[in-house]
Amino acid sequence: MEPQVKTIDDFVALVGDELGLVIDREDVGRHLDEVAGWDSVLLLGLLTALERETGRRVPFADVLEATSLERIYALAVGA
Template identity: 75%
Template sequence: MTSIDDFVGLVNRELGLTVDVDDVQRNLDEVAGWDSVLLLTLLTALERETGRPVPFAEVLEADNLARIYALATES
């Protein structure tokens, strides 16, 4: 995953949502179809995709997909 577009594609593919790049800045409560179960599914998909752990506690505090993307791609 090398770009926000790749991340959006992963979200759509793995979670069955229809989001675009503009949606990543929205509060998670404003993302159509979002729920807490999807957060765990996304975390698992991100770890599989990146090959490394994503900081779970920080992901739980994230208020939008952009922050989750940043946490998943930080070095």
């Protein structure tokens, strides 16, 4: 299966579609505490969606240390 999350724009769309959290590219670089509506419950949903859409396991321990959505994206796509 071809990964569906290849770009940061794909990631932003995934966050909106899967989590119902409306973000833009600026929000991706913000500290998670600054992203309106973000909470730890959303993190679990995001990890599940990323693993399904990328076909890769995302290192959970590293994600827990991530301070931004941008870092979570990088971990998911191996950047």
